[in-house]
Amino acid sequence: MASQHHKYIFVVGGVMSGVGKGIASSSIGTLLQAKGFEVNLAKVDPYLNVDAGTMNPTEHGEVFVLNSGLETDQDMGNYERFLNRDLSGTDYMTSGMIYKHVIDKERALGYHGKCVEAVPQIRDEIVRRYEHSAKINKSDISVIEIGGTVGDYQNIMFIEAARVLKIRHPDDVIFVMVSYLPIPAKIGEMKSRPTQHAVSQLASYGVYTDIIIARSERVVDARRKEKIAIACNIPAENVVSAPDIESVYDVPLNFERDKLGDIILKSLKLKQKNNAASVAGLSAWKKFAEGVKHVNKEVHIAIVGKYFTTGDFVLTDAYLSVLEAIKYSAYKLGVKPVIHTVNARDYESTKPNYKALTKFDGLLVPGGFGETGIEGKLNVIRYARENKIPYFGLCYGMQLMTIEFARNVLGMKDANTAEINPKAQDVVIDIMPDKKKKLEEGNFGGSMRLGSYPSKLKEGTLARRAYGASLVHERHRHRYEVNPAYVEKIQAAGLVFSGTSPDGRLMEIAELPQGTGTGEHPFFLGTQFHPEFLARPLNPHPLFTEFIKVASQKVKKSVKK
Numbered sequence: 001m002a003s004q005h006h007k008y009i010f011v012v013g014g015v016m017s018g019v020g021k022g023i024a025s026s027s028i029g030t031l032l033q034a035k036g037f038e039v040n041l042a043k044v045d046p047y048l049n050v051d052a053g054t055m056n057p058t059e060h061g062e063v064f065v066l067n068s069g070l071e072t073d074q075d076m077g078n079y080e081r082f083l084n085r086d087l088s089g090t091d092y093m094t095s096g097m098i099y100k101h102v103i104d105k106e107r108a109l110g111y112h113g114k115c116v117e118a119v120p121q122i123r124d125e126i127v128r129r130y131e132h133s134a135k136i137n138k139s140d141i142s143v144i145e146i147g148g149t150v151g152d153y154q155n156i157m158f159i160e161a162a163r164v165l166k167i168r169h170p171d172d173v174i175f176v177m178v179s180y181l182p183i184p185a186k187i188g189e190m191k192s193r194p195t196q197h198a199v200s201q202l203a204s205y206g207v208y209t210d211i212i213i214a215r216s217e218r219v220v221d222a223r224r225k226e227k228i229a230i231a232c233n234i235p236a237e238n239v240v241s242a243p244d245i246e247s248v249y250d251v252p253l254n255f256e257r258d259k260l261g262d263i264i265l266k267s268l269k270l271k272q273k274n275n276a277a278s279v280a281g282l283s284a285w286k287k288f289a290e291g292v293k294h295v296n297k298e299v300h301i302a303i304v305g306k307y308f309t310t311g312d313f314v315l316t317d318a319y320l321s322v323l324e325a326i327k328y329s330a331y332k333l334g335v336k337p338v339i340h341t342v343n344a345r346d347y348e349s350t351k352p353n354y355k356a357l358t359k360f361d362g363l364l365v366p367g368g369f370g371e372t373g374i375e376g377k378l379n380v381i382r383y384a385r386e387n388k389i390p391y392f393g394l395c396y397g398m399q400l401m402t403i404e405f406a407r408n409v410l411g412m413k414d415a416n417t418a419e420i421n422p423k424a425q426d427v428v429i430d431i432m433p434d435k436k437k438k439l440e441e442g443n444f445g446g447s448m449r450l451g452s453y454p455s456k457l458k459e460g461t462l463a464r465r466a467y468g469a470s471l472v473h474e475r476h477r478h479r480y481e482v483n484p485a486y487v488e489k490i491q492a493a494g495l496v497f498s499g500t501s502p503d504g505r506l507m508e509i510a511e512l513p514q515g516t517g518t519g520e521h522p523f524f525l526g527t528q529f530h531p532e533f534l535a536r537p538l539n540p541h542p543l544f545t546e547f548i549k550v551a552s553q554k555v556k557k558s559v560k561k
Contacts, residue, residue, distance in 0.1 A: 005172065006131075006134045006139070006140070006141070006142070006172065007140065007141040007142070007172050007173070007174075007268045007270065008130065008134075008141070008142050008144060008162070008165055008169075008172060008173045008174075009028060009141065009142070009143045009144070009173075009174055009175075009176060009264065009268075010144050010146060010159075010162045010173070010174070010175050010176070011024060011025045011028070011143065011144065011145045011146065011176045011177075011178060012146050012150055012155075012159065012175060012176070012177050012178070012202065013146075013147075013148065013149040013150065013177070013178055013179070014149065014150050014177045014178065014179030014180065014194075014195055014198030014199065014202075014212075015149070015179050015180040015182075015194045015195060015198050016149060016180055017148065017149050019178055019179070019180045019215045020178060020215060020242070020248075020251075021075075021145050021147075021178045022043075022074075022075035022078045022079075022145060023078060023248050023251055024176075024178045024213050024242070024251070025041060025043075025075070025078075025079070025143050025145040026041065026075075026078045026079050026081070026082035026083070026251075027082065027251040027252040027255050028143050028176070028255070028260070028261075028264065029041045029079065029082060029083055029143050030082045030083065030252040030282070030285065031252055031255055031256060031260060031261035031264075031282075032141055032143070032261060032264065033083060033277060034252075034261070034277065034278065034280070034281045034282045034285070035261055035265065035272045035273065035277075035278055035281075036272060036273025036274065036275045036277045036278035037139075037140040037141050037270075037273060037277075038137070038138065038139040038140045038141070039083065039139055039140065039141050039142075039143060040087070040091055040133060040134065040137035040139040040141075040142050040143070041079035041082075041083060041087065041091060041142075041143045041144075041145070042090075042091040042092065042093070042130075042133050042142060042143070042144045042145070043072065043073055043075050043076055043079070043091065043092050043093075043144075043145050043147065044093055044094075044144060044145065044146045044147055044155070044158045045073050045092075045093070045094045045095070045147045046094070046095050046146075046147050046148050046152065046154035046155040046158065047094055047095060047096065047154065048094070048095050048096045048099065049094060049096045050094060050096040050097055050100055051070060051071045051072065051092075051094065051096070051097070052064075052071045052072050052073050052094075053071035053448075057317075057318035060073075061073075061074045061317035061318060061320065062074040062077065062317055062318055062319065062320045062321060063477070064076045064077040064321065064533065065450060065451065065475050065476070065477045065530065065533055066086070066087060066088070066089060066092070066451065066475075067086050067088075067451055067452040067475065068088065068089040068451050068452075069450030069451025069452075070089040070092060070450075070451075071450065071477070072092045073092070073147070074317065074320050074321075075145060076091070076092055077320065077321050077324075077533065079091070080536070081324065081535075081536050081537055082252070082537075084536050084537070084538050084539065088136060088137070090129070090132055090133040090136045090137070091133055091137070093126070093129050095154065095157075098122055098125050098126055098129070098157075099122065101125060102116065102121050102122055102125055103116075118157060119160070122157055123157055123160050123161050123164065124161075126157060126158055126161035127161045127164055127165060130142065130144060130161065130162070130165060131165075141268070144162070146158050146159060146162070149198075150177070150198050150201050150202045151198070151201050156205065159202070159205055159207055160205065162175070162207065163205065163206050163207050166207070171268075171269055172268065174210040174211065174264070174267045174268060175202070175207055175208065175209050175210050175211075176209075176210065176211045176212075176213060176264075177195075177198065177199060177202065177209045177211070177212050177213070178213045178215060178242075179194070179195040179198050179199075179212060179213070179214060179215065180194065180195070180215045180216065181194070181195060181214050181215065181216040181220060181224070182194065182216075183216065183217055183218065190216060190218070190220065190221070190224055192224050192227055192228050192231070195212065195214065195228060195232075196228065196231045196232060199212070199231075199232040208233070209232060209234065210234065210238065210267050211234070211238045211239075211240065211260075211263060211264070211267065212228060212232065212234065212238065212239045212240070213240050213242050213260075214228065214239055214240065214241055214242060215242045215243075216241075216242070216243055216244075217243065217244050218243050218244075219241050219243045220239065220241040220243070222236075225239040225241070237259075237263060238263055238267075240255065240258045240260050240263070241258060242254070242255075247289065247292055247293075249285075249288065249289045249292060249537060250289055252282065252285060253282065253285070253286060253289055256282060284538055285537075285538070288331070288537050288538060291331055291334075292327075292331050295330070295331065295334055295335055295336040296336065297334070297335045297336065297552065298335065298336045298337075298338050299330055299335045299336070299337055299338065299361050299362070299548060299551050299552040300338045300340060300359065300360050300361045300362075301326055301337060301338070301339050301340070301360065301361065301362045301363075301364060301548070301551060302339075302340045302341075302342045302357070302360040302362070302363050302364070303319055303322065303323075303339060303340070303341055303342065303364050303365075303366060304342045304344050304347075304363060304364065304365045304376075304377055304380050305318070305319060305341070305342075305343075305344060305365070305366050305368065305373070306343065306344050306345065306368060306372050306373040319366050321530070321532035321533055321535065322364065322366050322394065322532045323339060324532070324535060324537075325531070325532040325535030325540070325541055325544045326339060326364075326544060326548065328535050328536065328537050328539075328540035328541070328544070329535070329540040329541065329544040329545040329547070329548040329549075330548050330552075331540075332540045332545060333545065333548055333549055333552060335548065335552045337548070340360065342357075342363075342380070343373070343376075344365075344372075344373030344374075344376035344377045344380065345372070345373045345376050346376065347375075347376035347377075347379045347380050348373070348375045348376040348379070352376070352379055354383050357380065357383055357384075357389065358387075358389075360389070361390065361551040361552060361554045362389070362390040362391070362392065362523070362547060362548070362550070362551030362554070363380060363381075363384045363389055363390070363391050363392075364391070364392045364393075364394070364397070364547075365377050365380070365381065365391075365392075365393045365394065365396070365397030365400060365401075366394045366395070366396070366397060366532075367394050367395035367396050367397065367477065367478070367530060368395075368396045369396070369419070370419075371419075371420050374400065374420060377397075377400050378400055378403065378404050378407075381393070381397075381400055381401050381404045382404050382408055384524070385401075385404065385405070385512070385521065385524055388516060388521055388522055389554070390522055390523035390524075390547060390550045390551040390554060391521075391523065391524045391525070391526075392523070392525060392526070392543070392544075392547045393510075393525070393526030393527070394526070394527055394530060394531065394532065395476075395477065395478050395527070395528060395529070395530055396478070397526055398509075398510055398526025398527055398528050399417055399429045399478075399480060399482070399526075399528070400417075401510060401524070401526045402428055402429065402482055402490065402495070402510055402526070403415050403416060403417060403428055403429060405490065405493070405495045406426060406428045406486065406490060409493050409494065409495075410489060410490065410493050412425070412426040412428070414426055415427075415428050416428070416429070417429035417430075417480055418430045418431055418480060419431075419479070419480055426486070427483055428482065428483050428486045428490070429480045429481070429482060429483060430480060430481065430483040431479050431480050431481070432449075432481055448476075448477060448478055448479045449476045449477075449478055449479070449481075450476060450477055451475060451476065452473050452474065452475050452476075453473065453474065453475075453476055453501065453508075453529070454471055454472070454473050454501070454502055455471070455472050455473070455474060455499040455500065455501065455508040455509065455529070456470065456471055456499065456500055456501070456502050456504075457469070457470055457471070457472065457498060457499050457509070458496070458497075458498045458499070461496060461498035461509075461511060462498065462511050462513075462514045462523070462525060462546065463498040463499050463509045463511060463525065463543070464498065465546075466542045466543050466545070466546040467542050467543075468542070471502075472499075474508070474527070474529035474530070474531060474533075474534065475529060475530050475533040475534065476528065476529045476530065477530055478528065481506055481507065481528065482497070482506075482507035482510075482528070484505065487507060494512065494513070494519050495510055495511070495512060496510070496511050496512070496513065497509065497510055498510070498511050498525075499527070506528070507528060508527065508528045508529060509525065509526070509527050509528070510525070510526045511524060511525040511526070512524040512525075522550050522554065523546065523547055523550040523551070525543070525547070527543065531543050531544065532544070
């Protein structure tokens with residue numbers, strides 16, 4: 001059990017979803033860390049999936065992978081980026097995890113024949129995980145985001161578990177509601193009643209809100225703060241305005257100006273610590289956030305993918321970490337990233353509009369699964385290779401650049417991946433034998449290489465120069481690998497596998513020699529892993545930085561039609 005004096009902050013949502021609970025939680029963690037406290041951020045997802053691995057990105061957004069290999073919600077990526085450190089599997093839980101654990105325990109007679117019910121067994125398992133996460137992290141404060149919105153049936157048990165912790169440790173637990181204050185266009189006035197109702201509904205569960213983060217299009221004025229405070233039984237200073245802003249990286253600074261960190265410490269009966277972290281405070285973060293605003297030169301990067309549309313709307317959350325990684329490296333180099341989305345299916349026609357690609361300084365094909373858009377991506381990759389447009393392939397993007405090279409340089413016209421055509425004449429991308437057995441058993445959620453693995457880098461390569469190290473650790477999420485039977489032929493034709501597993505069996509990075517001569521390229525590189533998962537605002541990823549550096553220096557040349 002965690003120490004009696006460990007503090008818990010539960011972040012819940014009010015009025016509607018998508019108001020920024022994840023960014024608010026991340027920012028609270030950043031503030032408290034800057035005040036000298038050890039903080040762990042945790043995410044509760046109420047769905048019955050055991051993890052996020054099998055969910056459709058267009059519905060749920062990006063699947064973020066931890067070092068442990070756990071597939072999680074994209075908010076875990078926000079947490080790592082804001083805290084600038086890795087998180088553990090104990091910082092993530094779903095209803096599916098909880099119920100599976102309790103049922104498995106019951107089947108193994110772990111409850112000694114007792115009747116197993118939602119209360120107390122499910123509730124107590126959630127409490128145990130809240131406390132275990134604190135213990136494993138050895139933190140002073142846990143910031144726990146409960147997914148969904150107050151009133152959702154799915155998250156009631158997690159709120160109930162938080163209520164139990166509050167009863168046991170009344171001075172050590174507070175509740176923060178991130179709620180929305182709409183401004184109806186035809187009325188033109190900010191409305192606080194929906195938030196009042198959300199706070200009232202939370203109170204009906206026996207949970208009382210301590211702090212309200214008021215999200216809205218505009219700054220919440222003093223009159224509405226006072227109105228909310230009186231209706232919700234909290235001090236007016238505990239209503240913190242969170243208006244729409246250009247950059248999410250300004251959120252911690254805006255919260256600090258409203259003294260949210262001090263309000264939280266007061267609510268938890270804590271005093272700011274005097275240590276190296278508190279001396280540094282938010283200085284590095286302020287420098288980064290200010291730097292974002294003072295860049296003029298633009299670099300245009302196109303992401304060529306398929307997870308962009310959902311109904312009548314364009315969704316970029318499926319590639320959230322990629323977008324952020326591009327931004328961090330661009331800001332480090334003092335350039336403004338202009339990111340474009342290109343639907344791969346637009347390049348599957350008989351006469352694709354390749355000329356449209358010439359306006360981009362760099363092309364990136366991110367990870368993905370399935371056949372949709374694959375030929376379009378291959379056409380774009382070939383165009384980037386032949387016309388020396390900087391190209392960066394991530395996971396599937398690296399596999400496809402290998403297939404494209406085999407088809408159009410080695411002449412293996414039927415080259416393919418076993419994922420698409422296992423009966424192809426040249427299966428240059430195949431699944432490893434140990435993973436095949438799991439797929440045959442229908443265990444799709446356990447058939448991938450997941451989590452952090454080492455990669456050994458070759459001397460004299462672009463990858464080795466970018467990293468400045470001979471051995472690196474990167475996070476993976478894939479089933480298929482470069483077929484070892486084709487490695488020698490591919491390398492003989494000029495594509496270098498500059499990163500491999502330490503035993504040399506698995507190909508981790510592929511690249512063309514850097515240069516502009518025949519057979520060379522300014523930047524044509526792909527990684528079997530997902531470097532975007534380790535990119536942080538204060539520590540951009542070296543491969544993204546090298547890609548943006550080359551892209552921002554690209555000389556416009558005539559290209560093949």
